[in-house]
Amino acid sequence: MSTVVTGATGHLGRLVVEALLRRGVRPSEIVATGRDTEKIKDLADLGVVVRRADFADSASLGAAFAGARKLLLVSTTTVGERVANHRRALEAARAAGVSEVVYTSMSNADSATMTLAKEHRATERHLRDSGVPFVILRNGWYLENYTEQLASVLEHRTVAGSAGEGRVSAASRADYAEAAAIVLTTEGHLGSVYELGGDKAFSLTELAAAYSDATGHDITYAGLPATGFAELLTGAGLPREFAEVLADADLGLARGELFTDSGDLSRLLGRPTTSLAEAISSALAARRTAH
Ligand SMILES: NC(=O)c1ccc[n+]([C@@H]2O[C@H](COP(=O)([O-])OP(=O)(O)OC[C@H]3O[C@@H](n4cnc5c(N)ncnc54)[C@H](OP(=O)(O)O)[C@@H]3O)[C@@H](O)[C@H]2O)c1
Numbered sequence: 001m002s003t004v005v006t007g008a009t010g011h012l013g014r015l016v017v018e019a020l021l022r023r024g025v026r027p028s029e030i031v032a033t034g035r036d037t038e039k040i041k042d043l044a045d046l047g048v049v050v051r052r053a054d055f056a057d058s059a060s061l062g063a064a065f066a067g068a069r070k071l072l073l074v075s076t077t078t079v080g081e082r083v084a085n086h087r088r089a090l091e092a093a094r095a096a097g098v099s100e101v102v103y104t105s106m107s108n109a110d111s112a113t114m115t116l117a118k119e120h121r122a123t124e125r126h127l128r129d130s131g132v133p134f135v136i137l138r139n140g141w142y143l144e145n146y147t148e149q150l151a152s153v154l155e156h157r158t159v160a161g162s163a164g165e166g167r168v169s170a171a172s173r174a175d176y177a178e179a180a181a182i183v184l185t186t187e188g189h190l191g192s193v194y195e196l197g198g199d200k201a202f203s204l205t206e207l208a209a210a211y212s213d214a215t216g217h218d219i220t221y222a223g224l225p226a227t228g229f230a231e232l233l234t235g236a237g238l239p240r241e242f243a244e245v246l247a248d249a250d251l252g253l254a255r256g257e258l259f260t261d262s263g264d265l266s267r268l269l270g271r272p273t274t275s276l277a278e279a280i281s282s283a284l285a286a287r288r289t290a291h
Pocket residue numbers: 006007008009010011012013034035036037053054055056074075076077078085104139140141142145173
């Protein structure tokens with residue numbers, strides 16, 4: 001009986017597979033899935049079972065989940081199609097006799113009103129209705145959502161957003177992945193809803209100050225109305241629909257929807273979460289290595 005990880009061709013899922021291996025799970029007991037399985041050939045080389053699973057194709061899900069005991073369902077990327085995708089995955093999990101589904105939801109999914117929360121809330125509802133034992137990991141914002149913008153921040157000496165002085169409990173993907181691996185490999189989590197986030201929330205003004213401290217440059221936060229921020233993101237090359245979703249998420253951040261002080265993430269990890277300063281320092285080091 002195996003542990004199936006969806007989205008293993010993406011950032012978070014791959015990190016979960018790597019964390020499971022570090023925790024001593026045998027490669028042959030891990031099934032790593034995604035659509036573009038070429039991306040995880042290296043995991044197959046380690047002995048991890050690699051299967052193609054497309055959430056739009058129920059037959060592929062049934063084949064991918066066969067023999068699974070536990071399933072980590074990493075939410076898919078296409079906003080607007082996610083409820084149908086996740087529903088098909090839950091049906092396939094039930095049909096395969098999976099005894100535990102762990103779902104990566106988002107912060108405050110039960111109460112948040114930002115656009116992104118709707119599909120997570122609906123998926124959580126389907127999960128509860130499915131009758132399959134579950135754990136919900138309400139992952140907060142990724143620190144990488146910010147550090148991946150480092151080049152642009154350094155170029156413009158500005159952090160732009162529409163989050164006002166709202167505070168975000170961001171944590172690294174690696175911390176969320178390790179927490180998922182811990183939940184998948186230890187007992188006592190069934191039925192739990194974990195609000196996962198970084199130990200120290202920060203505002204975008206504080207983010208700009210952290211960039212200033214780390215780089216020695218004067219970096220400031222430029223607060224924009226949501227329409228202006230969406231325009232800026234569209235101008236930078238993001239599809240309009242996605243830019244609007246991100247600007248809407250910043251409004252949610254301003255309302256406190258990406259904040260948690262639950263302490264669940266550091267409690268699961270048994271250590272403090274990776275800090276903003278550490279994440280910026282790693283991103284700067286990676287940038288120096290790349291140049
Ligand atoms: N908390 C946050 O700040 C934050 C930020 C961004 C996203 N997210 C959510 O968290 C998830 C994981 O984050 P990430 O950084 O790992 O994202 P990512 O690197 O973009 O990976 C997304 C994964 O989802 C898979 N996927 C998407 N649509 C699929 C479908 N229809 N059928 C099968 N697989 C599908 C992709 O597979 P292929 O590449 O093989 O197609 C990929 O493995 C995202 O999918 C998104 O729901 C959270």
